[in-house]
Amino acid sequence: xxxxxxxxxxxxxxxxxxxxxxxxxxxxxxxxxxxxxxxxxxxxxxxxxxxxxxxxxxxxxxxxxxxxxxxxxxxxxxxxxxxxxxxxxxxxxxxxxxxxxxxxxxxxxxxxxxxxxxxxxxxxxxxxxxxxxxxxxxxxxxxxxxxxxxxxxxxxxxxxxxxxxxxxxxxxxxxxxxxxxxxxxxxxxxxxxxxxxxxxxxxxxxxxxxxxxxxxxxxxxxxxxxxxxxxxxxxxxxxxxxxxxxxxxxxxxxxxxxxxxxxxxxxxxxxxxxxxxxxxxxxxxxxxxxxxxxxxxxxxxxxxxxxxxxxxxxxxxxxxxxxxxxxxxxxxxxxxxxxxxxxxxxxxxxxxxxxxxxxxxxxxxxxxxxxxxxxxxxxxxxxxxxxxxxxxxxxxxxxxxxxxxxx
Numbered sequence: 001x002x003x004x005x006x007x008x009x010x011x012x013x014x015x016x017x018x019x020x021x022x023x024x025x026x027x028x029x030x031x032x033x034x035x036x037x038x039x040x041x042x043x044x045x046x047x048x049x050x051x052x053x054x055x056x057x058x059x060x061x062x063x064x065x066x067x068x069x070x071x072x073x074x075x076x077x078x079x080x081x082x083x084x085x086x087x088x089x090x091x092x093x094x095x096x097x098x099x100x101x102x103x104x105x106x107x108x109x110x111x112x113x114x115x116x117x118x119x120x121x122x123x124x125x126x127x128x129x130x131x132x133x134x135x136x137x138x139x140x141x142x143x144x145x146x147x148x149x150x151x152x153x154x155x156x157x158x159x160x161x162x163x164x165x166x167x168x169x170x171x172x173x174x175x176x177x178x179x180x181x182x183x184x185x186x187x188x189x190x191x192x193x194x195x196x197x198x199x200x201x202x203x204x205x206x207x208x209x210x211x212x213x214x215x216x217x218x219x220x221x222x223x224x225x226x227x228x229x230x231x232x233x234x235x236x237x238x239x240x241x242x243x244x245x246x247x248x249x250x251x252x253x254x255x256x257x258x259x260x261x262x263x264x265x266x267x268x269x270x271x272x273x274x275x276x277x278x279x280x281x282x283x284x285x286x287x288x289x290x291x292x293x294x295x296x297x298x299x300x301x302x303x304x305x306x307x308x309x310x311x312x313x314x315x316x317x318x319x320x321x322x323x324x325x326x327x328x329x330x331x332x333x334x335x336x337x338x339x340x341x342x343x344x345x346x347x348x349x350x351x352x353x354x355x356x357x358x359x360x361x362x363x364x365x366x367x368x369x370x371x372x373x374x375x376x377x378x379x380x381x382x383x384x385x386x387x388x389x390x391x392x393x394x395x396x397x398x399x400x401x402x403x404x405x406x407x
Contacts, residue, residue, distance in 0.1 A: 004274075004342065012342060013272040014373075015350065018366035019358060020234035020273070021227070023070040023241055025079060030225045033064070033081045033136055040128065040140065043110050044085065044103070051106060054087040057150070058140065060223060061194035066201055067229060068236040068260060073244045073359065079136035084194060086145050086170065096173040096189055097181045100126075103142045124174050143170040144186045153195055162203065165196040165307050196307040204264040205232040207271065231276040232267045236260050238277060242334050242357055247326065254327040258303055258313050262287050265306075278342070281335050285328075293318060333357075347371075 004012070041058040044051050062082035063069040072078065090099060104126050108114045118127040118137075125139040146152070152167055170193065171186040179188060207230070229237075239259050247253030266283035270276035291302040291312075300318040305311035317324035337357035344350040351367045 009272060009274050012350070013274040015354075015366060015370055016238060016273040016277065017234060018370045018373075019354075019362060020229060020237050021369070022362040022365045023237045024227070024229075025069055025071055027225045029079065029136070032134060033079070033138070034223070036128075036130065036134075036136075037081070037083055037138055037140075040107070040113065040138065041085075043113065044106055049106055050102060051087060054089055057086045058083050059086070060084075061141070061198075063256060063260075065194070065198050065223070066236075066260065067226065067233045068240070068256075070237050070240050070244075073241070073248065076132075076135070081136055081138050083138055083140050084170065085140050085142050086149060087143065088145055088147050088149060090144055090186070093184055095181055095184055096177065096179070097175075099142050099144065100173040100175075103140070107140075121175075123176055124172060141172055141192075143172045143192070144189070145170050156195075156199060162200065165193070165199065168196040168199075169193045169308075170195075191308070193305075193307045197305070200306045201232075201260070201264050204267055205230045207231075207269055231270060231273045232264060234273045235267070235277045235280055236263050238273075238358070239263060239281075239334065241359060241362070242337065243330055245357065245359055246330055246333060250326070252320065252322045252326050254323075254330050255313070258327065261303060261306065261313060274342075277338060281331065281338060284331060288314070 037058050037060075041056065043049070044056040044058070046052065049056070059065075060082065061084050064081050064083075069079070085103060087099070094102070100121065104117070104121060107117055107126060107128070113128060116128040116130060118129045121127070122139070125141045128138040128140065130136055130138070149170075156164060156168055169191050171189040172192050174180065174190045177190055183189065236259065240256055243254055243259065262284045263280050265287040266280040267276060268279055268283075270279060287303075289302040289304065290299045292298070293300045296318050300312075301314050301324060302312050303314040305313060314324070314327075317327075334357070337353075341350055341353040341357075344353045347367065347370075351363060354363045
């Protein structure tokens with residue numbers, strides 16, 4: 001592995017930024033998804049709704065909330081938009097089954113939504129399957145929260161404080177739970193904390209001197225679309241794209257929550273995407289623990305949920321060794337591919353090295369956009385070449401603009 005100059009690192013970082021931009025969903029896709037779940041939220045919360053008294057609210061979770069969503073590798077594939085339907089309380093006699101059923105019945109009571117509702121329902125969610133032209137579906141997770149939850153959430157966001165993160169936990173429905181049809185006590189139901197996780201991710205992602213606004217904007221019912229991403233967000237997008245290309249359609253591929261969590265744990269506030277990417281993929285194995293599992297009678301790999309230390313995101317690895325094998329296979333491959341790209345000299349060589357691991361279509365577009373940026377810089381008299389590395393950018397000798405007048 002060769003050592004990059006500051007100019008080369010900057011150039012690679014700019015290329016990776018352009019790659020990240022090609023992976024972003026468009027504003028049109030973002031707005032279409034928001035309009036769709038706004039409509040769903042309005043229907044659930046209408047005065048005539050049996051859920052009206054419980055102040056239903058739908059807000060995003062997962063990659064849509066974290067700003068790490070990527071376009072599918074195939075143009076005709078769908079975006080998976082993960083949402084939480086929060087209810088403030090419930091009737092005393094309602095079980096998980098009842099909450100899930102009542103949300104589903106309300107959705108089915110709307111002629112438009114009934115046609116979109118995927119039957120049977122999922123393990124935890126109701127899925128609304130939109131038309132092929134929309135290219136997305138909504139996974140709606142019913143949940144129970146305490147009264148005044150929105151106020152609690154806003155306070156946690158403004159303070160960005162992990163001390164009271166447990167107060168953001170929600171109780172969800174899951175058909176695989178033994179008490180799914182029997183327990184009426186939410187404290188006995190499965191627990192999740194997607195918004196606590198979001199605050200943790202923000203604390204890892206936001207560079208010290210920046211203002212923390214990532215989650216406060218992301219968890220609004222109508223989140224803002226942003227083209228600007230932090231280095232950690234870009235790295236997660238790039239790693240997920242590499243994963244998708246290697247394991248196209250394979251159910252045993254490394255799951256996004258593992259990649260996101262390990263990347264966030266490995267991030268060391270690097271300012272450039274290239275530095276962040278290189279350091280993260282080298283550090284990720286060190287962030288995986290081993291703990292004793294009474295269930296398996298042995299030590300197993302453990303990737304703890306940062307807001308629930310007893311939850312293991314890699315819990316399926318012990319029962320399905322192929323998942324663990326594929327994770328380490330992917331990690332070794334992405335390390336090799338990034339090092340190979342880093343060792344190239346000249347834009348053409350870098351581009352060719354990145355096409356297979358990150359997608360020819362995206363890399364071609366990223367380099368086209370990068371080239372357009374260099375052209376504008378050159379026309380403005382700001383393009384320079386580093387005397388040692390030959391990297392193009394803003395450091396080194398000025399490259400004069402060519403003006404052709406028939407000579």
